[in-house]
Amino acid sequence: MDLLPILATLKRHKTAAGLIVLQVALTCAIVCNALFLITQRVERIAEPSGLADQELVAISTTGVGPSQNPEAQTREDLQALRAVPGVQHVSIINQIPYGGQISVSGVRLQPDENSAGPSAANYSAAEGWLQTLGLKLVAGRDFDATEYLDDKTLSENPDTKVPALVINRSLAERLFPGANPIGQKVYGLGGGATQIVGVVEQLISPHPGGNEEMNRYSMVMPVRQSFRGGAYMLRCAPQDRERVLKAGVAALDKTGPGRILRQQKLLSEMRDDYYAADRNMVRLLVGVCLALMVVTAFGIVGLASFWVQQRTRMIGTRRALGATRGQILRYFQAENFLLSAAGIAIGMLGAYGISLLLMQSYEMPRLPWSYLPAGALVLWALGQLAVLAPARRAAALPPVAALRS
């Protein structure tokens, strides 16, 4: 197909053509970046916790006045919770994923107090934690019964040795790249060295999704919390969760009356709440992308219709001189293709510019190249779709139209 006549015609409609190019360029630049933002948010929302999200409920309480013996109360609580029908496993941990709070410690590879090491979320968990949380151990072992100690012991004497530690795979790869982490020693948790006894496939940070170390690395210490500093985790079948939650709260009210509930929630709900803002942003971005494309499409329809009307005589003349309907149709399609191509070319530069700005102000990674052709394809398809109706109308014009007007 000869493009020169098309270019010659466009030259006489510089303003209108320029407006379409500009609109396509803006849309292309915004859509490319929005698609990238959407992908990033979706990845964040989909990050697995490593826990049995659909089978866990969390209950935490606090006392009104100073409690006489919180450790004994906690043992009693755990026993009562274990007896709740439907409950498969129970444990107590110091922080819950998506719980809104995070406790972090530095881990060192050397005993030297001034040496630096990564910060990791430090979970502490009591007996039965592995089965309760449903974590997958990929190397080493669970803590053995002799390794657990009370949080009280540790806080009263911070030099107490924490004998064993389980870490997540990310932390293992950060601390011992390429080496076997089992049996290695780390420092900074309690007094002296702590031996790594196990690695779990995935254990999400209590506050995941950020760019800092504490958002990726986590570890578990064999330290029993009391009910004042910890949360009870109950594992049961997914359909039993609501009932177990209610029965669990009732059981705690019986063993230690007068306490105040701080939290009683399904883990899956906490997860949903945690990512609510991200899901909102995804919906918003998708909405804006669609609206942008619809507006751009209508702009193309409007201007193309105008051109068809304006060129009625030209079309009629070409038809009278032997041009087929298909040739007229393809003329308008080719014209739109050229305009879109110009818009996309400028839009890619714009997309890159916006990406640079986002990198500066939001610590976003650079827009991957693959998004540019994706955006280009979307806009080419959009343009062709939008121009179809006006182009068909043009092709349907009878040759006598040239003589009539």
Place this chain on the structure above:
Amino acid sequence: MFAYYLDLALRSFRANPLLTGLMVLALGLGIGASMTTLTVYHVLSADPLPGRSERLYQVQLDAGSLAYYRPGAEPEEQLTRLDAQTLLAEAQAPRQAMMSGGQVILQGPDDKQEPRSSDVRYTSADFFAMFGLPFQYGGPWSAADDAAHARQVVISRELNEVLFGGGDSTGKTLRVQDTEMRVVGVLAAWRLTPHFYDLNTGDYGKTEGLYLPFSTSRDLELPRSGSMNCWGKDHIVDPLALDVPCVWIQYWVELGDAAAVQRYRDYLNAYSERQRSAGRFERPPNVRLRNVPEWLAFRQVVPGDVKLQLWLALGFLLVCLTNTVGLLLAKCLRGAPQIGVRRALGASRKAIFAQHLVEALAIGLAGGLLGLLLAWLGLLGVRHNPASYAELAQLDLPMLAATLAVSLLASLAAGLLPAWRAAQVAPALQLKSQ
């Protein structure tokens, strides 16, 4: 003339209802999206204490150890308890307050009422005057009460409603973590957005229900919350103790003019130097004094997503405007024969130009009204968000006026090019081609 142009515009709209509808819709969508996000941004970035915020300064000292020292790096945002208490005792500013947040269990006068948990701020006497808390009944406690570790509290209006059923409750008592305390003041409605004096206990959430002397809170070992950072070689048994290397206290001062700020900065530097020669501080003096606007900018309090949404909406508006320019242009040129007739009958270029601008403005007004409706719906949607700032997203009068102004300006800008092109139409050529 204006009425005539308006009449012409309405006729042209009736002749092209689809095209006109499309333009109004595109403009309305763009305006609606922009105004929704702009309102949220406007609310979140507004001055939390107009007239006061320029005079309130956050104090930062560098009490860290040499272990991770980098010269000139940002010092900790909070102070150790010892530094805060010393600065408070030396009282070198006209007003100063130390504070920390917490959560306590409350029991009202009625024993049958369930105990409830409430956010609390442990602070010192000047706090109320510095941050301009309005009192409904009674007033703040005094510096003497701070020194006496008085069992006194100030409660919010909401807490007063819940615990005492409203009314003047000064002199009544309530139990805080099982300790009896006397109400000395009841606040009028007050909410600080953002909660800038302690951004670690919620940024746009509700303000505390209860205020009591910091000294009292340590006496009774009341639970605290917020951020805490400890360092050093020694293991810390009680991070809340007086002389331990842990920062967890926010410290604010009120200062008058630039000279007073400089004097206070000199004092802080001298204080740091004194602490260093006494062996308490290891690092050279490195102080920060930021007033509220500077502090909010430094902490980037307005959520990144809100800014991102604003830019996204403005980009969308730009596309909608380009779209409107294109469609207006098509419409003008399609009406070229009529313009030719009007020009031949004596209408000046200026008249044609004005006529088309009026047409654009009419579309802008319609788009603006539609945008207003969409912005209202959009904000309704924002308020149903789980975000802490959700309920703040309200359309106020300035934003209402801004919406209409923006839409008229936008349509005027969009109408300029088509109107100019219309005014270029030559009368003779158009008549000849008929």
